[in-house]
């Protein structure tokens with residue numbers, strides 16, 4: 001059994017606040033509290049678990065530096081499953097640093113990123129998928145992102161994974177029974193029986209995998225890139241979407257050179273909007289760097305808002321672009337409609353569903369609401385509507401599911417091509433293990449380190 005030391009960190013964010021919280025976890029938590037907190041009325045030894053007590057906070061020299069509350073949460077009834085102590089002082093960074101130093105002086109160790117949550121995982125309070133969801137709840141910036149992270153924290157993703165695993169266990173039992181009785185005449189029936197049971201799992205797994213397209217966007221926000229020729233109104237549109245004058249707008253073509261990023265949320269979804277330099281041939285040197293950046297961003301974008309000036313004629317470059325367009329991730333914004341249309345957008349843009357083309361005036365704000373609706377609809381159309389509504393959101397989870405699906409497909413091949421029932425059992429076992437990586441059964445220390453290194457200190 002691994003021996004755990006006692007860790008300490010400031011759990012509230014850096015900076016000034018109403019209160020600041022120092023958090024301790026480990027077997028020595030109470031002893032550490034005894035040296036940094038005192039009260040005439042109540043000794044730390046007599047603390048009842050989960051009750052707040054008011055007293056003096058003292059620094060490492062024993063000088064009273066603050067008055068504040070302390071709570072002791074007895075193991076295993078705490079976030080980490082260990083003895084946890086929290087001290088609430090005033091939210092001064094200097095003060096909190098002194099309390100932290102006082103704790104370190106009597107033997108506590110500075111906690112690493114996510115170490116409290118890692119301990120919660122190691123003590124079986126939550127599984128790995130839930131631990132990862134803790135970071136997502138903290139980082140989420142949109143309603144849907146938060147709702148999704150909360151669901152994962154509640155264990156719905158883990159339940160779904162364990163349902164898949166149970167299916168695999170049942171199928172394996174069936175397959176292994178077939179291995180034990182390999183009489184020739186029942187072989188065909190066995191094969192069909194296995195395939196018939198395997199198929200629905202393959203389908204369900206691949207449908208679940210497809211929820212990543214949408215789930216990732218809910219979690220990370222949608223990387224949305226404004227692209228178009230100089231002066232078509234990209235910066236005006238950025239300002240309109242984010243509701244403030246973020247980018248400089250000017251009648252001179254080539255105004256924007258650097259990439260400008262701003263976040264906004266609508267319909268519960270978070271978008272990261274990037275305004276870029278207008279694409280044009282042979283720009284001057286600095287602008288050319290901007291154009292190169294635009295092209296790079298265009299490749300990485302989840303969603304492209306291609307902006308065209310509707311009030312002046314289409315250029316050759318526009319027509320060329322429209323012919324090569326990847327409509328699956330583009331919305332075409334015909335801007336400056338307040339000046340009247342010089343060409344008919346419908347003649348150039350194939351938009352049978354009416355969800356890829358929008359007429360706007362970034363100057364007057366016309367059509368922006370419709371554009372936002374189309375942007376949100378685009379995100380929501382990325383995933384097949386799955387009954388349970390649970391989505392996967394992380395590349396790590398996606399890769400484990402892909403590996404599991406690969407093994408199931410291999411099992412199918414083994415059966416069809418070679419009639420190798422023994423191989424099928426091995427594939428099923430591997431698929432089961434791969435799913436286990438999501439919830440964290442038998443994961444390596446390296447994987448744990450890489451997951452928790454992305455957390456903030458104090459969580």
Ligand SMILES: Nc1nc2c(ncn2[C@@H]2O[C@H](COP(=O)(O)OP(=O)(O)OP(=O)(O)O)[C@@H](O)[C@H]2O)c(=O)[nH]1
Pocket residue numbers: 229230231232233234235236237248249250251252253254255256257276277278279335336337338339360361362363364
């Ligand atoms: N009438 C009208 N003018 C607009 C509209 N949108 C932008 N403009 C004007 O068009 C000019 C260029 O606007 P910007 O938003 O700077 O255009 P841009 O695409 O960012 O230009 P670059 O940064 O140079 O590539 C400005 O004078 C804007 O006021 C619109 O909807 N209607």
Ligand SMILES: [Mg+2]
Pocket residue numbers: 234235236247248249255256275276
């Ligand atoms: Mg601009």
